[in-house]
Amino acid sequence: MCDLVPPLLRTSAAERLTAVLRRTLLDDVREPVAGWLLDLCALHGLAPLDPDEARAVGEGAPLWRYLHSLGHPVQGDPRTSYEKLLLDLLTDDRPRAGRVDGPTVAQSMLIGGAGRPGEGASGGLGVFLRSLGDALADRDDIGRVVTIVLAADPTAVVVERQADREHWTVHVPVDSPVALPQPQMGGHRIAITWWIRELLTRHALVPDVVHVRYSDDGSLAVADAARLLGARVVFTLTPDPHRHLAERYPEEGADEEALRFDLHRVRVADELVERADALVAIGGRGDELVEHFPQLGHRSAIAIEEGIAPLPATPERPEELVAELFAPARTLPRLDDSARGLPMLLNVGRLHPVKQQTVLVRAWLEAGLHTSTALVLIGGSLTDRTPDERAVLDEVLALAESVPEARGRLAVLPAWPNAKVRGLEHALATALPAPSPHVYACASVKEEFGIAVLEAMEAGLLVVGPVRGGLPHYVDHGRNGFLVDTSTAALLGAGLREAVELGGATRAIAEAGRETVRERFPIARVAGAFARVYRDRA
Structure with a gap:
């Protein structure tokens, strides 16, 4: 765990933060705040509470993740399928992937899925990432591709490899009975980060590079996991959500909730730009991007066009x-x-x-x-x-x-x-x-x-x-x-x-x-x- 702690927390700042967290957690803080704080500690290797103190203030999944980070045996009475999945993961050994020659690349798609594009939030990106992952895995200079998606429902932890290539799909469970809409992603950000780090580590799928493409809390969760795993981050820039602000809210009387969410996504996009080790622009969108991201005056985005796989076979009937x-x-x-x-x-x-x-x-x-x-x-x-x-x-x-x-x-x-x-x-x-x-x-x-x-x-x-x-x-x-x-x-x-x-x-x-x-x-x-x-x- 210590090797995954960001450098900022390897100083006396970690001690001061631990003391603040301890006072806050013991000061009658209630759920869900207590759970968020325990998850934060679990992610960053902080231990403000001993196991008995943690049990007194926390419960369910966040408590178990925190106890696990202390190396303490985890037992509990799961109330939901999601909690049962967590306990199963913490108590079972998982099969590990073999060694590969070449870098491991992870790509994420936490909105929609690839199985049936056009259903719900699923669209062309899912199709593209599936075919891109296959094509990358077929190259001699790439060792493995890991596509990270959200599980359709929290009933099973699924980590699967295609039979004919090193393209893996990791299905991350979320504590939600329905597909997670973008505005609700922030409430699950810490848990998603924990699951990604835990599943990739346990299955020996730790990436060298992680590519995120949406300006939302889901991408921040993946970027958080990348940093904890020591991986580089690549971020695809698009004109939205910045462009939305001028088009959707030209006058007073705008939908305040929608405006607040778009402003949040603007902040997320700017944060991902700052974090990213490389920026990608889709096709020839560079000039338009500079209008919305003035920081591109000091660094450039690599323009790459997307593409499609050939049709496997023409229809027989x-x-x-x-x-x-x-x-x-x-x-x-x-x-x-x-x-x-x-x-x-x-x-x-x-x-x-x-x-x-x-x-x-x-x-x-x-x-x-x-x-x-x-x-x-x-x-x-x-x-x-x-x-x-x-x-x-x-x-x-x-x-x-x-x-x-x-x-x-x-x-x-x-x-x-x-x-x-x-x-x-x-x-x-x-x-x-x-x-x-x-x-x-x-x-x-x-x-x-x-x-x-x-x-x-x-x-x-x-x-x-x-x-x-x-x-x-x-x-x-x-x-x-x-x-x-x-x-x-x-x-x-x-x-x-x-x-x-x-x-x-x-x-x-x-x-x-x-x-x-x-x-x-x-x-x-x-x-x-x-x-x-x-x-x-x-």
Whole structure:
């Protein structure tokens, strides 16, 4: 434990802090403050209380973590699945990974998951990190990759290795019955840090470099664990949340809670910049970043584009994938035979206001595109919908009901696994032929990069996406796709109609999009750029 204590606490300051903590803990401090303080002590190797004193002021998981840090045997009566997991971890031996040649790289994704992008908070980042982790693990100059995610539910500690490569996934449990939303991450920060350090140490997965990508308390928790483990930190910068402040709160009367959270994320981003041993910018976003991070005048961010893995195999039965768009459903609309032979507008992603599915449906209807195209939305949970998913879906269905003529031209499906979505995109041209290319319609306010857009381009779909964000760095308007203003339904509808009315003339544009992805964005090439950053810091 002593080797993991930050240098700041290896001085007389540790003694003074220990004395302050002792007085505070014995001064009738109550939960949850007592638990937070005990966890803080456990993380930093401080021992202000003996075991009996700790039992008198603490309880449950924080107490057990503190006792464990003292080297004291831990026993207890677990009241929840989470507490049982903790006791099991503290009393059981865990299998350890073998030695590898080359640095160990950890990457975190504590919001959403990779299994079904488009469900809940899961999105393109999960797809990207899974394929990037595989590509890095396949390189000779990287020894091992560890992807850190939050467990879906606190019922098991799962640390798993892919059968064919050194890519491990560590599922960190949290004391929450539901997926942890970003604003609540701060209340679990210390516990997440403890679990990461404990699991990586016990399984011999201690990293040399840790890469974090969100400006939130979850990334701070991972960065805290990295520091305690002696690992370097790489942080990916984005214009948000700084950009949000000017756009969301231009006048008085703003939502104070939302404003407070965005201000907190700004502070977190600035703190991660200061802590990071290397900064990464997505693609060519350097100039915009300098506007929001003046400290970049004294240090630079390394620009790296993201990428996608090749489709493992083209679908063997493309007609079966397309048939699901037409299969009747009890609650969600599907296509009927009137949609056959029409170009399709496809949109894939989580149902969320920033993805603007409601703006897309409104644009499709108001621009009259429902008379000449079909629209397919794929995203959201089938049963356990979040409040955002319910709100978006309700508005989409209400819009569809308001225009009876559109019935049979709109399909709404829950999130599919990534491989199935990509299979559908490749299947459309042959199993649902149309006189012009099918269109991938990205209606987001902006995309930081757009993994789903790259996948659609690679499949030969004609891409129409937002002019704001990362798309302009690889979509050249009119040459390999179209950039449109997505700020209103009227502007989005006009942009979509322009692309659709060009008809078969856009086949060359769609093909140019496919070539762009195949030349610039194969995941193996992208992994090489990240590997250079990691090796230089390992």
